[in-house]
Amino acid sequence: xxxxxxxxxxxxxxxxxxxxxxxxxxxxxxxxxxxxxxxxxxxxxxxxxxxxxxxxxxxxxxxxxxxxxxxxxxxxxxxxxxxxxxxxxxxxxxxxxxxxxxxxxxxxxxxxxxxxxxxxxxxxxxxxxxxxxxxxx
Numbered sequence: 001x002x003x004x005x006x007x008x009x010x011x012x013x014x015x016x017x018x019x020x021x022x023x024x025x026x027x028x029x030x031x032x033x034x035x036x037x038x039x040x041x042x043x044x045x046x047x048x049x050x051x052x053x054x055x056x057x058x059x060x061x062x063x064x065x066x067x068x069x070x071x072x073x074x075x076x077x078x079x080x081x082x083x084x085x086x087x088x089x090x091x092x093x094x095x096x097x098x099x100x101x102x103x104x105x106x107x108x109x110x111x112x113x114x115x116x117x118x119x120x121x122x123x124x125x126x127x128x129x130x131x132x133x134x135x136x137x
Contacts, residue, residue: 005131006034008077014039014066016047016105017083020117023054023061024124032135033128038073042066050105053113057121079131 007025009018014037022037029035043066054061074080079096084104091097100123105113129136 004032004034005078006036006076007079007081007127007131008073009037009081009083010039010069011083012040013043013106015043015045016050017102017116017120019046019061019064020050020054020120021081021083021124023059024121025127027059028124029128029132029135032132036073036077038067038069040069042068047105049108049110049113052110053117056114057117
């Protein structure tokens with residue numbers, strides 16, 4: 001990994017899982033990791049139940065907006081983590097690709113989002129230990 005690795009989180013709507021993952025990585029790794037998120041078919045807004053679930057753990061993502069997945073975002077990232085977007089993510093040599101199977105929070109209430117949020121946090125902690133151990137807390 002480079003001195004400051006970059007990670008791209010991709011899901012279909014960039015309104016739930018990828019937003020939570022990006023927020024957790026930013027929160028836990030600080031400026032040790034460059035963080036991006038995108039969607040293959042982005043929604044207009046971040047899922048309100050996701051915003052509420054993240055707010056419960058002290059992370060405010062209310063100002064975030066879903067972004068379209070671009071080839072440039074993939075090229076600029078060392079690690080690309082997909083979350084249910086199938087083959088929408090372009091593949092480039094020399095990149096590390098991970099696929100995290102996570103329930104989709106779309107249409108769910110905050111009670112259903114909490115366990116997804118917590119599973120993402122656990123995965124992010126493992127990722128940090130691997131790619132940016134100096135950031136692990």
